[in-house]
Amino acid sequence: MKLFEYQAKEVFAGAGIPVPKSVLITAASEIPAAVEALGLPCVLKCQVLSGGRGKAGLVKLVHSQAEAEALATRYFAEVPSLHAVLVEEAVAIERELYLALTMDAVSGRAMLMGCAEGGVEIEYVAAHTPEKIVRETIDLDRGLQAFQISDFTYRLGLREDALKQVGKICGALYKAFRSMDAELIEINPLFLTKDGTAVAGDGKLSIDDNSMHRHVAYEKGRSYYGSDMEFEAAKEGIPYLEFDGDISLMCAGAGLANTVYDLVNYEGGTIANYLEFGGPNYMKAGTAMRLCLANKPKVILIVTFGTIARADVMAEGITKAVLELKPSCPIVACLRGTGEERVDEIFAPIGLKRLSDTEEAVKKAVAIANGRENA
Amino acid sequence: MKLFEYQAKEVFAGAGIPVPKSVLITAASEIPAAVEALGLPCVLKCQVLSGGRGKAGLVKLVHSQAEAEALATRYFAEVPSLHAVLVEEAVAIERELYLALTMDAVSGRAMLMGCAEGGVEIEYVAAHTPEKIVRETIDLDRGLQAFQISDFTYRLGLREDALKQVGKICGALYKAFRSMDAELIEINPLFLTKDGTAVAGDGKLSIDDNSMHRHVAYEKGRSYYGSDMEFEAAKEGIPYLEFDGDISLMCAGAGLANTVYDLVNYEGGTIANYLEFGGPNYMKAGTAMRLCLANKPKVILIVTFGTIARADVMAEGITKAVLELKPSCPIVACLRGTGEERVDEIFAPIGLKRLSDTEEAVKKAVAIANGRENA
Amino acid sequence: MSILIDQNTRVLVQGITGKEGAFWTQHMVDMGTRVVAGVTPGKEGQLCCGKPVYHSVRNAMNEHKADAAMIFVPPKFVLDAVLESLDSGIRLIVTLADGIPLHEQAKIRAAALANNAVVIGGNTSGMIAPGKAMMGSIPYWISRVYQPGRIGIMTRSGSLTNEVTAMVVAAGFGVSSLIGVGGDPVPGARFAEFLPAFEADDETDAVVIIGELGGTMEEEVAEAISRGAFTKPLIAFLSGRTAPAGTRMGHAGAIITGGRGSVADKTQLLESVGARVAIRPREVGALLKEALRERKSRL
């Protein structure tokens, strides 16, 4: 679960990482109070989860209350599903750094990463000048040791007081990483201010989805999702991604779903949505189909090759869903695996014929979507 | 630092280990309120640090308020340096267990120990039926794992609910052991009550002296020591033990001090006190001598063989102390090591002659103490 | 010879009395896997699938020297179960659970490395040496997939494994050993670590890896080939070739981040060291034939 910047900064502050003074507003009318509390100039930052907010104009420095009010009004009117704006004091910046923690899959250790150039897109740095990224791996049982922090900050090019301050932040960031079960925690940029202190300019924190039972205070409301349907799917625990195309995928297993996604693209089709109803969701055919139909696809393409997720059980669910939802678009179904021999019989009431070859099914779906074939 | 039972139980309660309801009293006049709060019968437990309180009559069950008042009055009047009595509810006991955590020097791991027979002297069990003691070592970085608790409690002979309850206590005890920097934490006995719950009947907790900077809330007042002089010595950071004999030891280094202690005994002498003024205390000859003189020894025996703790510096301190304190008893001084060649010259003003052989010095001190020789 | 397990491997099942544990243990036994005992705390003395149940792995190991542990416990107990088997000296462990907390995945991986152990999973259906032994929830009865033969298979996926392996079998091949390392971002074991065993296995002619976007497992395979740790033919099928960057495609690890992990990059790396990469599942069979023919002509 990705947190909003203001939530990440709440975690930072709780861990002892300095953050700018700020006021979170949910309407433009709250600007005067915010400006009074923070002074001018100040920064308005849209609380959205997408990256590249700066480039998209969703973070702006304002110099007057009028300017702030106008900007906030525009943000709340124009930015899709914006629920809050963080108003922050402007910080006098001397230097910017990058600092992040993630998990290193190869070693099974946490990975502390830093770069003496913050603010910029770290992925660009990683791709083009990887030697500028300083790394330190951390044994999770033993924790981040003082000598590691000292060496890491030194390699970042820091000295004396700055080394100590950033070192403290590394320690606090690691504690937050562990206590939040984070997959990623990032300060980019970390400001070194003109008066010699280190302050988190931005904050990203993503909690591991498998650990949410330890973080029940975070409820993932509508504002965390790009669309109503993605929100719906998430509530059902169904992996679901929305796109602009014609073909709704209803597949079992991420790998197979991705393969079908690729094959559809190879064949010149387009994806309306990616949806997995395998694993624990294999009896949720009705919900899955409802989510697909909301995208008004030209065809629903079902591909499975399951074992515990039995083909016959999924066929029963699909049959029931078709009878209930009466989809107006055709369905192409390629079901294999345990119980596959019963599928045709189960499909009989809805007149669906089981295919057994994935490519054949994809080709058929694309042909239908592109108007070259009827169901 | 050894904690009193009531302090150990405060730690237990904070860690989630069930303890009997109790009231701590510092005067017999508080008995009525305690009895009202706890009901009858209840148990009066003298808060002293020495072991074997049961055998010494310092823990007693009382059945009436009058009995309680009489006992408390007697305790406060008769038990040396008693400052508090813990009044506890009486628990209906089904079984007693032993549970403790200490550090295992060989593996560098914590050692969880248990015995299905609690209450008895565990040292007796360890010496005579060691197979009855169940052990589990714990990696300090990784911590106590659930599977270890499950296996440990099973080996203790526990099953079902008792296994789970004692298992929870093991987990909590380990957390307390770590957070308190304990060298020993012990529940003996751990009651399994007739209504099926587990309750800590007694509690021992000893905090590592090298970790006291992390536990500054515990102040080691007079009540923690057996005598005023031991309290004084501790305040000075001087290792000091009081005995009943004639010869005050002032030695540098624990090993050498113990050796001199042995040699005095071999020669038929007796020890008035053990005192180390080596290491960081080698410039505290004055304080050390004052502590010795408080025991009215027949002779003070000084033995050192130091390097950083220079012989000449110690000799200077001794000379100054003798001039100031004017001890009425003779002094035997065997100083070796860095600067030893200057000692005789430094001792000149007080007429003391440096010896250079430990056994010779011991023999001389014993002879003086036993009246066979003058200084 | 298969790698890791065969009909002689003595398997201990942790969580044997649970619904999933009992169901799949029975299948493992039915297929011929040598299950020697099970563990469920509090159920010592019972029988399950005809096997004695013990309170703890230590108790079980006192009676049965098991070589491998099969773990059927819920995700949040997996770390403890893995540490318990490691504590008793077991150095081959399979865990299926989908949903192990990330930081515990990492601790499992670190513990595996520290103990020189192989921990396969989580988020997998396990591994199989068709006709010999199976640890996990693999539908060995689907004969158009789990046909014994001479091709080693390693996979990050579930259903896609069936899809691709069926293509291998359709091309006339069979499977020597199939290992599902699982779809978690920090799996206990990684593709490249099994290459030396496949290299040494005289019943394996070639290896197929079923990978996907994200992570570095395929890159590590390329690296292992480039340093000569594996010289037999290797065919890869990688899903997510057309996936948009920065979007997590199903598996938590299936995401292109920091410009790394794209299928295009993985393909280029693998091909640069002589591996063949199938664009579609159906090409795997043809590439296998081609690679084996070429190797034969070279030998």
Next chain:
Amino acid sequence: MSILIDQNTRVLVQGITGKEGAFWTQHMVDMGTRVVAGVTPGKEGQLCCGKPVYHSVRNAMNEHKADAAMIFVPPKFVLDAVLESLDSGIRLIVTLADGIPLHEQAKIRAAALANNAVVIGGNTSGMIAPGKAMMGSIPYWISRVYQPGRIGIMTRSGSLTNEVTAMVVAAGFGVSSLIGVGGDPVPGARFAEFLPAFEADDETDAVVIIGELGGTMEEEVAEAISRGAFTKPLIAFLSGRTAPAGTRMGHAGAIITGGRGSVADKTQLLESVGARVAIRPREVGALLKEALRERKSRL
């Protein structure tokens, strides 16, 4: 040959610029110890005792491949310093500090074991191979104690080491290697672990251990002798023979608990495996002579 260190051992000093660090490093250098560099955070680029100072052990190790680390830092930083040297691959470490928190002593010991490293101390004055090298704060200039020779010495004490070693030298012997494992309850290294090296050292004829009440180090020595890991003469002097049970005699580890750790028991065990135990320090020399004579007559 001495064990562990000699004039060729490349020593790195952690905490070199501190008062104690600079003082004893100079002594180490004066005696001939090959100190190659020092470490003090924030002081990279300085010189101390003529040696280059680095910010971190990693930085120092990039320039100087050290074999051993000498740690002069306050007690609460010792664990970190030990882990830092271990992290850089150093496997011989000496730390003197008295006052390391017990739980950190344990972590140091566990880290030493996990890394197959030797960590000597804390609460010791270190070790010396007289005439060759010294790591610590040992007064090598006291010639009636630190006389080169053919007797290995291991000790839990400080001043008592001078007392007993002076007796060894007075009897006409000298010291090959002297190792102070320190007086902490959980030292980083233990007597018995050095016996194989003394056994193999052709410049050591016999070993003297200077032990005390409490703990199990002397018992482990007896155990090592009984299983044949050490066959040369071994003489022990143990302090605290008349100490009352349950009283902590100076060192935190010097206490008889649970009926274990008495000097009487240790003596009995050691004598049962053929070691000789001196009751008084002055007897050590005579026992050494006797043992060496006996061994010679047997060979």
